[in-house]
Amino acid sequence: MKILVLHGPNLNLLGSRENDVYGSVTLDAINRALEDLAKAEGVKLAIHQSNAEGDLVDWIQKAAGAFDALLINPGAFTHTSIALRDAIAGVGIPAIEVHLSNIYRREAFRQHSYIAGVAIGQISGFGSDSYVLGLRAAVAHVKRAQTIKT
Ligand code: DQA
Numbered sequence: 001m002k003i004l005v006l007h008g009p010n011l012n013l014l015g016s017r018e019n020d021v022y023g024s025v026t027l028d029a030i031n032r033a034l035e036d037l038a039k040a041e042g043v044k045l046a047i048h049q050s051n052a053e054g055d056l057v058d059w060i061q062k063a064a065g066a067f068d069a070l071l072i073n074p075g076a077f078t079h080t081s082i083a084l085r086d087a088i089a090g091v092g093i094p095a096i097e098v099h100l101s102n103i104y105r106r107e108a109f110r111q112h113s114y115i116a117g118v119a120i121g122q123i124s125g126f127g128s129d130s131y132v133l134g135l136r137a138a139v140a141h142v143k144r145a146q147t148i149k150t
Helices: 027-041 053-062 075-079 082-091 129-149
Strands: 002-007 044-049 069-073 095-099 121-124
Touching: 002 027, 002 053, 002 129, 027 044, 027 129, 053 082, 069 082, 069 129, 095 129, 121 129
Parallel strands: 002 044, 002 069, 069 095, 095 121
Antiparallel strands: none
16 A cells, blocks of 8 residues: 655644644654554555645646555645645545644634545644544555455
8 A cells, every 4th residue: 555645835844833833743753653654554655745836736646546545734725725626636546634733723714625625534633643643544544445346
């Protein structure tokens, strides 16, 4: 099983960015936790971060046929990007949307996600654990889908 992990804009700043909202865990530490879980589950990960919407769209497009699922924190693009939504819908890859903060108890502009409507599900508000929970959900979803197929 292969899972693509995408981190959107400003997530490279985790650890020093608005610690009261996002905690003090760095992106490297999050990626290590994901790699540890992936290893235990026998799953292969490819992990990328970009501040550019086009990079994220390109990675999603290239995921067609190459990855079984997408774990994505779209960052601020969650609330703005029809392009990311269209890429996920267009490729038809099962996507799990994650957020460190609970976007539904923040500013009104963060309470709408363009991604949620094309995602399998969303995990929001558990800090860096959101990613680990999201990866578990992705693995379970792919296993379930494979069992139905066989
Ligand atoms: C975020 C929430 C977004 O609203 C914000 O723009 C981010 C991070 C989160 O993980 O909580 O950059 O996606």
